[in-house]
Amino acid sequence: SYMQNVALLGFGTVGASVARILDERISDVNLTSILVRAGKEHVDPRATSNFDAILSDSALDTVVECMGGLSPAYEYIKAALIAKKNVVTSNKAVVSAHFEEFMTLAAEAGVNLKIEACVCGGIPWIAGIQKVRRIDEISAFWGIMNGTTNYIVYSMLKDGTDFAEVLSKAQELGYAERDPSSDIDGIDVRSKTMISASIAFDVICTNQIPMSGIRNLTKRDLAMFGSHDMTIKLFGRGVSNGSSYAVVVEPVAVPLSAIEAHVPTNFNVATVVGDTIGELKFYGQGAGGNPTANAVVQDIIDCADAPIEGQQNFSANLLYNPELFVSDYVFRTQADIPGGSFWEPGAQLVKNLSAEKARELLTSALTQDPTTFMAALEKRN
Ligand code: HSE
DSSP states (O other), X not given: OOOEEEEEEOOXXXXXXXXXXXXXXXXXXXXXXXXXOTTOGGGOTTEESOHHHHHTOTTOOEEEEOOOSSTTHHHHHHHHHHTTOEEEEOOHHHHHHHHHHHHHHHHHHTOOEEOGGGSSTTSOHHHHHHHHHTTOOEEEEEEEOOHHHHHHHHHHHXXXXXXXXXXXXXXXXXXXXXXXXXXXXXXXXXXXXXXXXXXXXXXXOOSOSOBOOSTTOOHHHHHHHHTTTEEEEEEEEEEEOSSEEEEEEEEEEEETTSGGGGOOTTEEEEEEEETTTEEXXXXXXXXXXHHHHXXXXXXXXXXXXXXXXXXXXXXXXXXXXGGGOEEEEEEESSSOOTTOEEEETTEEEEEEEEHHHXXXXXXXXXHHOTTOEEEEEOOOO
């Protein structure tokens, strides 16, 4: 391979770890510049606040975007692809919103667009799905894809810590998004689930999908589900039957016998199901500077060593059919839930609801009782 010239956009938790790993461990990558906000140029001798100067360097091979957020990340990625630079990004928000457009630009320019770090941090999940798909059709995927919320639930159970206290600890540890509502309301998982669906099913997935989070989860809720030998995990899920597909983001009550119930701290576990491989699980750290930067650096190395692989295509004509997800749901609420029957004091059970219908019931329950918490009961086999 050749000496690859790389520019890094963003020097936060992930960006700083990317720079350190490149400098200390990767001898055939030359990190030439680091884009920082004006006034922050002192962070590194390579720091600059001038994106246009970075892009006009004709020796530059690859732009690595670790800024997060939609703008200016969107404009910078577009400009880099049009200028025929490889793009590696950890920014799931911008990729989930513009995946098809970015892939089209990358294909036109004949450069790589690499997104491994967008989903499940250091876990080679995107590469794993792509490899499964060389042989198999994928019928389903699901996972704990958010380190912050897993860390919150884990600490509430293990140490009895209150939600708010453990959230600020997750921020200190560099797991949480700048606006932590992205984590606790499921927005971060939604981006990761949309990207996973595109990779698994060849679909353009929009964000019009059922989504709920764990903002209202209490220690008493965890005790209630615990008394049924279940715990709560925030899941992103996708399913396809070959002609239609659906995706959902919601808290799921998983039996303690499930592997998912035992995932600690900021770890993620994501599962894909293919017709010959069966059920395949990927486990590792889904948040934090070093694990996420590890995935970024793997992608950078691949830009030099690997030929440009088949670009993601979005051409499968799968219909979006939310009825593919039907579960029993528990609502812990003072609100009246249509069709609800007694489950536990203060909690009602509704059987056989589509994820979309459940989300509608949650929305209306929240207007009556803003502390309402809802979880799907995982089907036991
Ligand atoms: N805030 C995210 C998480 C970071 O907690 O999983 C990794 O995407």
